[in-house]
Amino acid sequence: MPPPPPALRLRLRFSLLPPNPLPCTSRSPSCFLPAKPHPLAAPSLSLRRVCRPVRSAQGEAGAAAWPYGSEEELRRMLELLPVELRRRVEGHPELPALVEVVMDLGRPPLARFPSGDFLLSHRPISFDDLRHATSQVGDFGADNRAGISRTLHRISAIRNRKGVIVGLTCRVGRAVPGSANLLQDLVKDGGSLLLIGPPGVGKTTVIREIARMLADDYKKRVMIVDTSNEIGGDGDIPHPGIGNARRLQVPNQDMQHKVLIEAVENHMPQAIVIDEIGTKLEAMAASTIAQRGIQLVATAHGVTIENLIMNPSLEMLVGGIQVNIFITSLTVFYFVCLKSVTLGDEEASRRGVQKTVLERKGPSTFTCAAEIVSKTELRVHRSLEATVDALLAGCKLPNVEIRKVGSKGIVQEPSVRKEQLRHGVHEDVAQFDSDSLWNARRSLDSAFSLDSAERHTEGSNEDEASLNLYAYGISESIALQAIKQLELEGVVALTYNISEADAVIALQSKLKKNSQIQAVVKSQDMPVFFVKTNSLVQISRAVRALVDDHMDEMIDSEDNEEIRSSEETDALEEARLAIEQVVIPKGESVQLLPRPSNIISSQVDFIESFSLKWEVIGQEPNAYLRILPHFTEKEVTDVKQEIATGITDLDTSDDMDYTENGITRLPFLPE
Ligand SMILES: Nc1ncnc2c1ncn2[C@@H]1O[C@H](COP(=O)(O)OP(=O)(O)OP(=O)(O)O)[C@@H](O)[C@H]1O
Incomplete structure (x- = not known):
């Protein structure tokens, strides 16, 4: 990530910005008043005097020098601390990269740096210390968060059962120019983008920069729905870190979905930016917005896309998950008999004839998604739908792009290697604890575990493939995509010659109208896999079923060879x-x-x-x-x-x- 432009850097290095000349318009009336002096408080020290900007342990972009505007802003946050603690923090070599200060009643205070926690004092925190801090911040909202006017810091409170504050987590917020460079192409494309990551990984920082990028670099009308004032900062005048993007404040978290809709209806945005979609209502509102053709950029907690799929409140963001239960066809007779029998889940499960298949219910709210692994590494899913489909089908992220900021700039690794895929199938699918995924995995496992299949994975032409598939009424490109996604290239190939085919995959409505193909299929006793639509999900599943059957046959024939x-x-x-x-x-x-x-x-x-x-x-x-x-x-x-x-x-x-x-x-x- 590049450092701030030289001109900007100069300004930040050589001038401590004067106190904000504009009246404070924070939600808190207290911010209009001079802060009540804390008994331990001393006049604030010049940070410039005591801090040398250093490169952080990880060499993270943005940590090498003072990020945009943060020197003065950091000073304002440190004013929340009693003087001896402030001095300790200011003397720390990683000061510019300070993440949080934690103050819990009766415990020694800690400063969190990227390299780890740092004990600020052996003296336990007192009520006076907490009062000193809270008197300088805005009102705490229902989410127990407050800010410092016109800064990006987030002060989160811990209360006792009577509602009295007994702990504070003071997070340093900063605008980091260039922090969204890894995602620039996706932002520019205009598709909706979902960012996920664990707490503290940098989601808000990235989304803030995306809002600025959209408004300033791509000249879009951007509305930020700023639930805890974290993107645009506390106070009514937004922080310059969001550029020309506009921001809507949210009275309380429960109103977030309403404000989302209001943003669309009242302010004609081309892009909406929202931090922390966490409830079903918010997910629904986001989905409505995406359907209206507005570029949506949002964050959600979670480490991987699987976490969203597994989260009933957020699954809607990835299209929603539908559980299909069907009964295995055992014999021709059985199939005929059973297909009209609907068994209760428990009953079917008891009989061991149930198969559960998970399928995406509808279009995903977002076009693409990025898992934020660290401040310098992302895993990008260019097609979120394809990823979700693949995961539901039991694959392990076939099309993920790993993007890193390295010493040579942005490094992009296009996809997960086959080895990772093979191991990943076992590790990750297990999390789903689902028959369907077992079923899907079995297809892949069997394909990969057989020697013949191993030999074929490198090649992709029809001669080398162990299974030739004749596709009728099916989009060839989707069929090839399905084969690729299942990593079955070299195992399954498409053939244009039905007489060389081992199986047919066909659109049901089309094949019924073609008596010639029907005759060939019948005469050669060829298995036919029908799909009802030309969707990737259905075709993938059919290909998988084909491989399953074929492997079973191979195993059977091996068995038969034994005398x-x-x-x-x-x-x-x-x-x-x-x-x-x-x-x-x-x-x-x-x-x-x-x-x-x-x-x-x-x-x-x-x-x-x-x-x-x-x-x-x-x-x-x-x-x-x-x-x-x-x-x-x-x-x-x-x-x-x-x-x-x-x-x-x-x-x-x-x-x-x-x-x-x-x-x-x-x-x-x-x-
Ligand atoms: N690129 C960066 N360079 C330096 N510091 C960064 C960068 N990105 C984030 N940070 C810092 O890391 C801390 C966490 O960032 P941020 O609040 O954006 O994380 P988050 O994922 O939104 O967290 P949460 O989920 O808890 O809201 C903050 O102190 C922030 O200033």
Whole structure:
């Protein structure tokens, strides 16, 4: 991040700005009065005399010299401290980078610097110290925050049960020119931008600079909805750090969403900037604004996009999450029977036939997002929707850009490497604790864990791919994007020749109208994956399902290569007949013949491939399996009745929903 322009630097180095000549218009009436002198207070010291601007330990941009306007402003914050504490802070070599001073009643005070905490005194803080500080700041709002007029500092109070202030966190706010340079291209593009990061990472500082950049550099009409007066500073005259952007104050946090809407309705903004979207109402207001074509720049707490997805109040910012539960199709018969059966969650889960798939509900409020990792590093998601879709599909951030400020300026690393992806899939998806993600992950894991797939990951042409996919009625570019996003290049390839295809992925409505393709598919017994729309989510899911099936087949064929004893073959045939003729259609359990344990274990695998449950009865050599049904006899009777009344007839009309999730895996084509 570049230092301030030379002219500006000169001004800041050689002149201590005079006290603000304008009347203070803070929310606090007390700021019109001279501060009540604290018994320990002494005339303020010239910071210039005692501080040498130094580069911070991290070499962070902006910390090398006094950031814009902050020398005088920092002095105003230090005036809140008793004199001996102020002297200690002023003598610290990292003074220009001071982050916070913490004063808790009865405890020694601390100063927080980027390099760590610094004990200011062994003398515990007294009520007098706290009173001295609070008498110089504005009123504390409902959020327990106050400011110092025309500065960017944030003073946050801790109160006891009676409401008396017993602690203060005094955060140094500063405008840092260049702090948003890593995001300049996105800001310029005009898309809405969401910044997320943990507390104190620098979100407000960046968003303030973005507001200035939009207003001054790109000449936009910018309105800041300034909930705690942190962006534009305390007082009615905004801090120069926001440039020509205008600012709306918010009476209390609960009004934030109303002020957001007011900003749009009354002030004709081209861009709206808002710090800390934290509630559902605020998220809804933000989404309304984005829909009106206004560039929205906002911050939210969270470390990664996953955190937002998992946060019920904020998920709307990324498009909202929809949970689809569908029942696995076990056999043709089963599929036909079950697709009209709606099971309660618990019931379906008990039976082990439920699959849950998470899907983005609608468009995301923001075009792009940046995770602020530190003051010098960002992870940028150029397409927030693509990231969310990929995460929901079980991928690990395929298109993240890592941007850093290094000694050579801005460094951009375009995407996460495959290795990271592979490890990340395991670590991050686990956080979701969701069947759907397990399902998605399994696709990727199986694709990556097989040697053949490993060999193919480097190449991308059709000859090398283990699976050739014929896309019909599907956007080729979206299909390729899906393959790329799932990191299946070299494993799955598109082919233009249906006779060379291993599977077809088709738009349901289109394929139904093409009898020639239907004939080929039928004659070659080719699996068809239907999608209802040309969306990336559905196509990704279909590709994944294809890989899943293919890997299963490979595993099956490997199994088949093993020479099985005739007893094993018999045992599996016995299980198959039991399942297909009794357990599924009649909903009754079936007891198999006693078998040796290795054969029982093959039978178990076979039974589980139908998602059926089983139990072992007895001990070797007389141990045998009992296959348990999914459904009670009554449920089976109901399903049969539905079939008899035609409810589950395969209907190929458009309104027929073959699927529970936009994708249907049919072993045959609808006639
Ligand atoms: N680029 C920077 N250079 C120097 N100091 C910075 C920079 N960015 C932020 N800071 C300082 O770091 C501290 C935290 O910054 P800021 O208040 O912007 O964080 P935040 O992420 O908005 O925090 P919170 O979520 O708690 O509101 C402040 O003291 C701020 O002045």
